[in-house]
Amino acid sequence: MMEKKMRLLLQLALCITLLTACDKDDEDEKVPVSILVSKSWSPALTDKNKASNPPGGVLYSPVPDCQQDDVYNFGADGSLTISEGATKCDPDAPATKTVPYSYNKDTKELVIDGFSYTLAEESETQIKYYVPINPSTGYSYLVFLLQ
Numbered sequence: 001m002m003e004k005k006m007r008l009l010l011q012l013a014l015c016i017t018l019l020t021a022c023d024k025d026d027e028d029e030k031v032p033v034s035i036l037v038s039k040s041w042s043p044a045l046t047d048k049n050k051a052s053n054p055p056g057g058v059l060y061s062p063v064p065d066c067q068q069d070d071v072y073n074f075g076a077d078g079s080l081t082i083s084e085g086a087t088k089c090d091p092d093a094p095a096t097k098t099v100p101y102s103y104n105k106d107t108k109e110l111v112i113d114g115f116s117y118t119l120a121e122e123s124e125t126q127i128k129y130y131v132p133i134n135p136s137t138g139y140s141y142l143v144f145l146l147q
Contacts, residue, residue: 005100036074036103041146043067046130048147052121054130056140072146078090078102080112119145 043063047053079095079103084093102143108119110129119126120143127146133139 033078034074034103035124036127037076038124041072041074041127042130043070043072044126044147045147047143047145048126049121049123050127052128053143054118054120054141057138058130058141058143059133059137059139061142061144074101 003117008014015107023054025105030032042089043064045068047060066089069087071083071085073081073083075081079098081098083096088095101110101112103110103119110117115131116133118130119127125147130141130143135140
């Protein structure tokens with residue numbers, strides 16, 4: 001009788017171990033792709049979520065008319081492709097430009113073409129990143145928006 005109980009407990013422990021291992025593998029497969037690479041983004045002028053701003057005064061980066069139709073595509077390989085739309089700031093500039101980028105989810109550091117930013121928001125509707133600026137401007141941060 002004691003042997004049956006031991007065998008049953010051993011089988012139960014083995015089943016729990018196997019089920020736990022399978023759940024872990026399933027979770028790893030379901031890790032969502034970074035929102036950055038999930039779609040194409042364009043520079044924006046209107047903040048959809050001011051609550052995610054850094055503390056202090058913020059200045060939104062102005063987006064000239066010639067950049068409002070640009071498209072940003074973050075690749076999973078660490079490359080950012082910026083496609084100029086029909087309206088180009090420099091008519092002689094290439095239609096697309098590819099630069100390196102990296103993103104550290106733990107520190108929220110976004111590095112684009114060697115320039116370091118802090119990511120304030122990464123949602124399905126908006127990417128918001130910022131840099132500190134000289135306080136003599138009357139602001140603490142310059143904020144960039146992609147939507």
